[in-house]
Amino acid sequence: MEELRCEAGKRVCSSKGMLTSFGLVYVVFFTLAGVTAAFNLATIPFDEGYSPLFGDDNLIRSPDGRAVRLLLNQFTGSGFISSSHYHHGFFSANIKLPSDYTAGICVAFYTSNGDVFRKTHDELDFEFLGNVEGKPWRFQTNLYGNGSTSRGREERYGLWFDPTKDFHRYSVLWTANNIIFYIDEVPIREVVRSDEMGGDFPSKPMSLYATIWDASSWATNGGKSKVNYKYAPFVAEFKDLVLEGCPVNPIQEVPATVACAEEDLALQGEDYASITPERRSAMRKFRQRYMYYSYCYDTLRYAVPPPECVIVPSEKRLFKETGRLKFGGSHRRQSRRRSRPPVTTVSDDQSDMY
Numbered sequence: 001m002e003e004l005r006c007e008a009g010k011r012v013c014s015s016k017g018m019l020t021s022f023g024l025v026y027v028v029f030f031t032l033a034g035v036t037a038a039f040n041l042a043t044i045p046f047d048e049g050y051s052p053l054f055g056d057d058n059l060i061r062s063p064d065g066r067a068v069r070l071l072l073n074q075f076t077g078s079g080f081i082s083s084s085h086y087h088h089g090f091f092s093a094n095i096k097l098p099s100d101y102t103a104g105i106c107v108a109f110y111t112s113n114g115d116v117f118r119k120t121h122d123e124l125d126f127e128f129l130g131n132v133e134g135k136p137w138r139f140q141t142n143l144y145g146n147g148s149t150s151r152g153r154e155e156r157y158g159l160w161f162d163p164t165k166d167f168h169r170y171s172v173l174w175t176a177n178n179i180i181f182y183i184d185e186v187p188i189r190e191v192v193r194s195d196e197m198g199g200d201f202p203s204k205p206m207s208l209y210a211t212i213w214d215a216s217s218w219a220t221n222g223g224k225s226k227v228n229y230k231y232a233p234f235v236a237e238f239k240d241l242v243l244e245g246c247p248v249n250p251i252q253e254v255p256a257t258v259a260c261a262e263e264d265l266a267l268q269g270e271d272y273a274s275i276t277p278e279r280r281s282a283m284r285k286f287r288q289r290y291m292y293y294s295y296c297y298d299t300l301r302y303a304v305p306p307p308e309c310v311i312v313p314s315e316k317r318l319f320k321e322t323g324r325l326k327f328g329g330s331h332r333r334q335s336r337r338r339s340r341p342p343v344t345t346v347s348d349d350q351s352d353m354y
Helices: 195-200 261-268 277-290 332-337
Strands: 050-054 059-061 067-072 078-082 085-096 105-112 123-129 138-144 155-157 168-174 178-183 186-192 207-214 234-248 291-298 322-324
Touching (some): 105 168, 234 261
Antiparallel strands (some): 050 078, 067 234, 078 207, 085 168, 105 123, 155 291, 178 186
16 A cells, blocks of 8 residues: 655645556446535635645636636646645645546645645545556545554545536535545545544644646556646646635644634534434445445554544454455455345436435
8 A cells, every 4th residue: 555745735745556447337236315515615716715836837717717627738737726735624626637548647635734734744635546447536635633654544436427518516624523424415434533543633724736747657557657737737627626624824822712702603603514324324334335445444554543533343344454456456346245236327417316
């Protein structure tokens, strides 16, 4: 499993090890029922909350200023950053990923404070990993606290839809108590803070970043498949941007926990701040069918699972001691063994996990 080391803001990463390729069949084994309403979110124009980070000529705003395209070509990638640091928050965007041949590309949507706390930075990641033509995008989530890059908490997944055909909402909730990663209204991962985690739980104010960049050295087939600029420019599209939280000076004298007490309380009362039974059921289905690596089941890295890990027996049965799926990295064979209901092909309008 790779240990990813990234410079905040630039997303220039090095890795160790090999990335297992993953052939995902877009199937579901459940009916769509009990769908809840979409989150009630207030979006903002790009210029009200963000600034270009790098590759300015490859950052293209929409005429109404509410959407932005990030381009990668042979000269540079591109990215943007929130204009403020936030002490906790809900960070969200509708994103559409590049299509066709995308091997070696990484599109990242993440929070970090590495620009201020270089040796003790915190980070929460969505990282989307491109693939050779005809193979699906994959993605990983990760978190670091207080510079804990040696204790990566990666999980890797496939998707139940094609992320290049339409926009889907990707969101990160971060409170003093928990972290939830969402796709649309489906929670895919929750990390609940415990005292045993100590500083590994992100605690310092962070900015939001979005980037597209050349990650040929590791992103696809362990670096075997590189970016092919014959297909450039590669375009990632972002719209319906959401920044909910308490903007602060990361080195202010008044502690952020005091300055942001009212905003934090309001954040924890939002619909997306807790997981309903219906959403928890959807999260369990997603993880059993689309997660193909979890550090919690990687006993070679962690003989004792980190304290935040909740070991789910039905999940654990799917994984080897490396934290990777059994049966060659696909759920397909496991599904046949368990005699699940007939396979249904998923179209984009069937993307809800409920």
